[in-house]
Amino acid sequence: MDNKNKKKFDIKTFAVLHFILLLYSFVGVFMKLAFKNEFLSLGFFLFAGLAVLFLGIYALLWQQVLKKMPLTVAFTNKAICIVWGMLWGALILGDTITWYKILGSLIVFPGVVLVVSSNE
């Protein structure tokens, strides 16, 4: 591991990482909404376009995050998307939130915290 990655990463990088993971969590929702519309209709292109836009912003900023953070730590933070996905699924798509999903999220969260703090 190089010296840059040994250092504790700053809060700004961490905030950017979670901002792009928030964007990334919408990609699946937009794709589902796109396929709820008729294929190649205006609604399809609107939501598929939003998915591509969010994915593009995510890809651009992900590369900047990787400059300042070990890959394993950054990648493991992606697990938080399961919590966001559950929320957007319930709020936008009308999916049900079960106790198992809540319990699973409650177990994922300290796991992410442990991986992040392992770099300190």
Next chain:
Amino acid sequence: MNNGNLVIIFSCVFLCSVLISSISQILLKKSADRIYDSRIKEYLNPPVIIAYGMFFCSMMITMYCYKYVDVSAGPILESAGYIFVGVLGYIFLKERFTKKKVIGMILILLGIVIFSLGGEIFNFVTGIFS
């Protein structure tokens, strides 16, 4: 071919797709650790272009696999990426496995399994004791 076999085959294809995506992450990190003359070259260089090509292929393969693989099994199969990236990161990036990191990853995997299959696990356990 019966449906059960197709599910197993496409679950394996799904895992291969996750591996492709994980390898693409290693390429991205390798590229991110290098110093470039300009911001545009940080993105327009062979490793990044190849990595995003692989990432795109992986997404397409994954989407196709959902034709046969149950949606609830998707997050579990995708979580193999944490193991792949961890192992590949150790081999190619010399990112160490600390005790904290390993416990954290185990918690994440456990959480994803409960998140996706909690109902089935509960029914299985109560079935044993009833």
